[in-house]
Amino acid sequence: MKKLMITAVSLGLAAAGTALAQAPSRTVWDGVFTADQAAQGKVLFNNKCAICHGAEMNGAEMAPPLAGGAFLANWSNVPVSEFFTRIHSTMPANDPGSMSGQEVSLVIAYILSFNQYPAGTATLPSDEAALAQINILAEKPAAK
Numbered sequence: 001m002k003k004l005m006i007t008a009v010s011l012g013l014a015a016a017g018t019a020l021a022q023a024p025s026r027t028v029w030d031g032v033f034t035a036d037q038a039a040q041g042k043v044l045f046n047n048k049c050a051i052c053h054g055a056e057m058n059g060a061e062m063a064p065p066l067a068g069g070a071f072l073a074n075w076s077n078v079p080v081s082e083f084f085t086r087i088h089s090t091m092p093a094n095d096p097g098s099m100s101g102q103e104v105s106l107v108i109a110y111i112l113s114f115n116q117y118p119a120g121t122a123t124l125p126s127d128e129a130a131l132a133q134i135n136i137l138a139e140k141p142a143a144k
Helices: 002-022 035-048 068-075 080-090 101-114
Strands: 134-136
Touching (some): 035 101, 080 101, 080 134
16 A cells, blocks of 8 residues: 555656646747847748738738737747747748748747847747747746
8 A cells, every 4th residue: 555655656746747847948038039030030021921910910800919918818828839830830821831940930039029028149949849948928027
């Protein structure tokens, strides 16, 4: 009986450790893209996204806003990887999936910059596993 309890406790601790290991370790407040990426992303956004989402990212008819409260209501507390996957597989609407992973990362860098998240010194990756470690947060954490 004692061995069974120890095994159950060990399994519980292992599961908790796995859950913690899978939680995003950084947020968009940590400077997860460069200013250069955001500038390149602006060009791509204007060429591929602004026609539907608007130059000010307000959205229109079928295109949701990519800035402000409505954007953050949809994406806050979500890993950047989910946003990346949505864009990569469904955008642009007239040619879904046509942007490379690098182009999607550039567009996301611009969207984050437009939403007043800080640029940093490391580039935003285009690898979904790495992006899964970055969480979108509406509010700046107190410790940042």
